[in-house]
Amino acid sequence: MTGELSPIDKAKFVAAKRAAQFVEDGMRVGLGTGSTAAWLVRCLGEMVRDDGLRIKGVPTSTRTAQLAREVGIEVISLDEAKWLDLTIDGADEFDGELNLIKGGGGALLQEKIVATASDQMVVIADIGKEVETLGAFPLPVEVIPFGWQTTQALVEETLVSMDVLGRNSTLRMNGEIPFVTDEGNYILDLHLKRIGNARQMALVMNQMPGVVENGLFIDICDAVVIGYGDGRVEVRDINEGTVDRDKMEFVETDNLFSDLSD
Ligand SMILES: O=C[C@H](O)[C@H](O)[C@H](O)COP(=O)(O)O
Numbered sequence: 001m002t003g004e005l006s007p008i009d010k011a012k013f014v015a016a017k018r019a020a021q022f023v024e025d026g027m028r029v030g031l032g033t034g035s036t037a038a039w040l041v042r043c044l045g046e047m048v049r050d051d052g053l054r055i056k057g058v059p060t061s062t063r064t065a066q067l068a069r070e071v072g073i074e075v076i077s078l079d080e081a082k083w084l085d086l087t088i089d090g091a092d093e094f095d096g097e098l099n100l101i102k103g104g105g106g107a108l109l110q111e112k113i114v115a116t117a118s119d120q121m122v123v124i125a126d127i128g129k130e131v132e133t134l135g136a137f138p139l140p141v142e143v144i145p146f147g148w149q150t151t152q153a154l155v156e157e158t159l160v161s162m163d164v165l166g167r168n169s170t171l172r173m174n175g176e177i178p179f180v181t182d183e184g185n186y187i188l189d190l191h192l193k194r195i196g197n198a199r200q201m202a203l204v205m206n207q208m209p210g211v212v213e214n215g216l217f218i219d220i221c222d223a224v225v226i227g228y229g230d231g232r233v234e235v236r237d238i239n240e241g242t243v244d245r246d247k248m249e250f251v252e253t254d255n256l257f258s259d260l261s262d
Helices: 007-022 035-051 062-070 108-116 148-159 198-206
Strands: 028-031 056-059 084-089 118-126 139-143 168-171 186-191 211-214 223-227 232-237 248-250
Touching (some): 007 084, 007 118, 007 223, 007 232, 028 035, 035 084, 035 118, 084 108, 108 118, 108 139, 108 211, 139 148, 148 168, 198 211
Parallel strands (some): 028 056, 028 084, 118 223
Antiparallel strands (some): 139 186, 168 186, 223 232
16 A cells, blocks of 8 residues: 655645544535545545544535445535535645635536535645745636626726736647536636736636636635645744644655545
8 A cells, every 4th residue: 555656645635634623523514626635535445444433525516426436435515514614725826815716627616615515625735836926826716608708808908908928818729629617618728927906806706607607716725734845844834823834744645545546
């Protein structure tokens, strides 16, 4: 079961393993999407199997639902859960106020609905995801397929008046055809480079007809568990008033899953 991980995968793994400690018996837990969240699902599956942890998981994508079932986590829908104690998810970028860009894997819509329905959202990320200002990672915007080019033109026109460095956008592709989300929508990736006012950007994007949701998560995340390539983790909790940058811990990586498939 012991596998040699690259530093980046080790960072993701230790963040996920540390964040799994937030999960308590009986909780309803939102399960994020992506390579980091997949580690978390594996960790929780191990806790269910070996420690008798009883949780109900609400996945944020079909691929997370499949993985959760594979590792033995009871899966329920958000409407069955109604509310969640905790959501743990990855991110593409996080800043000093724990605002996020998400949706690199195309799951931002379900992720935002699930995170917003949770008492607490914890993000797991390797240190490479930390930025001073959001926007180097292209901002995913989910749009309905009907008239998507018109929506794209409107989005780009709107960007002209906003505090961003880049204004072009691209339709996310899956080979030769558009990438389609779990909800049957398309994704526009906005190459903004730097988002001066992320709060305003999130509001403006969602006002446009044709836009379903955007990947900016503002004031949703409560804590970030940051993994480092050498096995250290750091927990930054926004609810403690100041974000504590000095809480370094070390997570054992002796027993690693060798068959992560995300
Ligand atoms: O749509 C995907 C999600 O927002 C992911 O949580 C995000 O893209 C981070 O993914 P990863 O952990 O693979 O970097």
